[in-house]
Amino acid sequence: MKVYISGQRVGNGTIVVPLPSAVILYILNYCKSRCFHVVLVNNKHNEESVTVQMSGHCLQLFEHSFVSLDKVPVKVANCVLPVIEDSKDYMIRCGLCCVIRHIVKVTHNALGPDDKDSYIDLLGFRAASLKACSEVSGWTKLCEVELPLSISHLITTLQGSNAGMTIDIPEDVMKLELHFDKPPLLHNDDKKKRVLLKSIQQKYQKDFKELYGEKKSKPESSSEKTNLPEDGTKTELSALDKDAEFIQQFFKTYENHMPHGSSYYRVQTKSERDLKKFQNSNDGKVCKFGCTENKLVKWCAKCNDREKLRQKEKIQQMNNSRLIEHGDNKFVTSDAQSVPSNHKSELSNGDSNISKTLSQLSLSTNGEKRLSDFGVSMIDELSDYVSSLTLYDVIYEHVYAEGVGLTISDLALLVYIYYLMESLEFKCSTLFLKLSNIKKWLTHILTLPRIQHTANVCGFNLVAMETAVMVTSHHTESPMFTIPSVILNVEEDTNEISRSAKAKHKALKKETMRVLEKVKEQKLEPEVGSHPCGDNVQLDWSSVPLHAHPKIELPEKRVGRKCEQLENLATAVKSVSKSGDIIVDFCSGAGHLGIIIAHLLPDCQVYLIENKEESLVRAQERVKELQLNNVTCYQCNLDYFQGPFNVGVCLHACGVATDLVLQQCLDKNASFVICPCCYGNIQNTHLISYPRSINYRNSEFTDKDVIILGHAADQTEIDIELHDQGRYCMNLVDTDRADLARENGYNVTLCSLKPLSCTPKNNLLVGSKIYQEQSR
Secondary structure (H helix, E strand, O other): OOOEEOEEEEEEOEEEHHHHHHHHHHHHHHHHOOOOEEEEOOOOOOOOOOOOOOOHHOOOOOOOEEEEEHHOOOHHOEEEOOOEEOOOOOEEEEEHHHHHHHHHHHHHHHOOOOOOOHHHHHHHHOOOOOOOOOOOHHHHHHHHHOOOHHHHHHHHHHHHHOOOEEOOHHHHHHHHHHHHHOOOOOOOHHHHHHHHHHHHHHHHHHHHHHOOOOOOOOOOOOOOOOOOOOOOOOOOHHHHHHHHHHHHOOOOEEEEEOOOOEEEEEHHHHHHHHHHHHHHOOOOOOOOOOOOOOOOOOHHHHHHHHHHHHHHHHHHHHHHHHOOOOOOOOOOOOOOOOOOOOHHHHHOOOOOHHHHHHHHHOOOOOOOOOOOOOOOOHHHHHHHHHHHOOHHHEOOOOOOOOOOOOHHHHHHHHHHHHHHHHHHOOOOOHHHHHHHHHHHHHHHHHOOOHHHHHHHOOOOOOHHHHHOOOOOOOOOOOOOOEEEOOOOOOOOOOOOHHHHHHOOOOOOOOOOOOOOHHHHHOOOOOOOOOOOOOOOOOHHHHOOHHHHHEEEEEEEEHHHHHHHHHHHHHHHHHHHHHOOEEEEEEOOOOOOHHHHHHOOOOOOOEEEEEEEHHHHHHHHHHHHHOOOEEEEEEEEHHHEEEOOEEEEEEEEEEEEHHHHHHHHHHHHEEEEEEEOOOHHHHHOOOOOOOOOOHHHHOOOOOOHHHHHHHHOOOOOOOOOOHHHHHHHHHHHHHHHHHHHHHOOOEEEEEOOOHHHHHHOEEEEEEEEEEHHHHHH
C-alpha cells in the first residue's frame, strides 16, 4: 500500500514538504506504522503551497522513495495529493483527513495479539473524527482546508515582514481559539457521566471514612490549634484546616487515564450551581433577576427568556472582546501562563525539566481557591452537596481539540502550530497573549511522552517550542499580532466548529410567498423538456447479473423504484456518451448507478467517487464479484478529484453536492446527467455560492431567496397540500442550475424521471457542450 505525498529531498539530510504532507509524516511516525510505502512526489507545479523542512529521520521507519510528477500512476494523478493507492483492492483514497484516518485504521488492524498499543482511539467516538467531508463538517474543513491555507499565508507574510510590522491573526486561527471557550464535545455523555459520578461519590465516602472515621466528631474551633514541637514545625493540621483541605481536594480536577492522553474532569462547585438556579427571597419565590411572579417555583417564561438573552449577550460580548481590540491586552484571559522566576534556570537543563514544568502548568488554576468560592465551608455542607449531585454537576475540562481525549485533530493542529512558531523563530509571546486558549492546549499536549518522541523524530525543535509556551512577554518582539476588527455572530444553535451540517433553513410561508412574488415580477419561468430517450427508458433487468442488480442490497419493497431511477439515468448516459469515454459517478454510494453503467458500457471507464468508506467498500466487493475491469473506486471529496473525464453523473446528490458535481462537469467541459436531491440542504460553502447563474443574479435574487425556494422544493411528496408548489420551486432551483450551464456553452434539458412515482425528487438535468453534440 503506497502513500503519495508532495515533497522532495534537499541537502543536510532534510526533506521539504507542504503542511499536509508534514501532518501525514508526523502521524505515520506517531503510529509507528510499517504498513505503507511513502512516495514523495516532486510537485513543482504546486507553487501556491508553502513548504517546511523536516528531518530525514522521519522516513527511516518505513519504505520510501522519491519520484517526479510524471512518474505517478494516472489514477493517482487524477487526485489532489495526498493519496493512498491500494493496488490489491483497486481503491484510491485522497484528501488529508481521509488519508490519515486510513493510516490509523490500517495500523491498528495490523497490530498483533501481543501488541499493547491501540490506535483506534485516535479516531474518537465511534471512529468519527474528521470523517465527514468539509462541506458538512466544521472540523474537517478547519483541519483540511482552512488552517493549512491560513497558516501558509501567515508564514508567507512573516517571511516578508519588516521590523515593527503589525499582523492580523487569521480568522480561522481565532475560530479555533474561541472553540476552546465552549465545553468539550462529548457523545453519549449521560452514560459516561453516570459512571464518573458514581466513582466520585464512592471516592468521597472512602476518603471521608479514612480521614474522619465512621462518624465525624464536632470540629474544633479555629482557635484550637495542635501543639507545635520546639523547632516550630507543624505536625498536625487543626480540625478546620483539615476540613478546608478535604473540601479543596474534593473539588480538584480528576484524571481519567486513556491510551493516548488522559481526560480531565471535576465536580461543579455549589457556587457555580447556584448561579444557574433561581433563588428564594422573603417576598416569595423569585428568580435572580427579581421576577415577582410568586406562583412560580423554579422558572417562568419571562425569566427563562431573560436568562437566554443574558447568556447570548454574554457570549457575544466575550467573542467580540476577542475579535475586536479595545486597548492594551484587555483581551488576555486570566489563565494566561508565565514562567516563574525559579524556572528560568531549569530551561537550560534539558527536556526533562522543561516537560516537568509544562506538566505543572498545563492544568494549573488561578491560585488556591477560598472555601467561599466553592459555596461550602463545612464538611456537613459538603456531605449534603455530594448526596445531591447529578450528571450536570460533572464537568469535563477542555484540554483537547475535538473532545475529551486525544484525536488525530490534535496531531494535525500540533503540526500546524509548530511550523507557525518556527516561522516566528519561537518568539511567540505576543501571539500567545492573544491566543491564551491555544497556548493552554499546547502546553498540555507537549507533556504527552509520545507527542514528544514523535516530535523529536520529525526534527521538531522541541526545547524551543516548550520554552516558547512558558516565557514571559517580550515587548520588543517583532512582529506584533493583533486580532482583526471583525464581529463573530454567535447564534445559540449554530456551532462554528461541529461534526454535523448546520440546520436547514426553515422558510416561513410568508417568506416563500415573497420569493414566489419576486419570481413572478422577474418573469422567471422554468422550461421543462423531455427525456433524451423519450419514453424508451426501460432496461432488461432479467439479463443483468445479480451483483449489478440493486436487489443484491436493497429490500424488496425498494427494488422496483430503484430500478426505475437507475434506468432513467443509465439510458440518458448512453445518449450523451461514446465508446472510450471516462464516466464518473459522483456521490456513488454503494455503486448502484456506476456499476450498471459499467455493465452496459464495457468500452468505457467508470470511476466511482464517494467519501463514505463503508458504502464504497460494498461497491468494491460487488465490482470484484462481477470481475469488472473498467471500474475504479475513489474515496474522496468531489473537489479532490481533478482528473479528466467525459461524462459526469450523479443520482440524488444531497443539497450543495449537486452543484459541486455540476461545477466539476463545467470545469472539465464534460457532459452531465444529474438527478438532484435534498434541496433544503443547499447553503453557501467555501466552493459554492447561490444563486448559481448570472440570470438569477441579474434578477435580484439573493442566496437567501434560493435557500427558501430549496426548502419549499423539499415538499414534493404525493398527496400533500403543497405538492404543486414544491414541484414548481424544485423546477425554479434547477432552472438556476441549468442557466449556469447554458451560460457556459451547454445545451441543457430539464426533464422528469419516468414514472414520477419512482421518487419525489424526480427532476433530471441532462447537458452537453454544443460542439460535442455537433461532433456526434
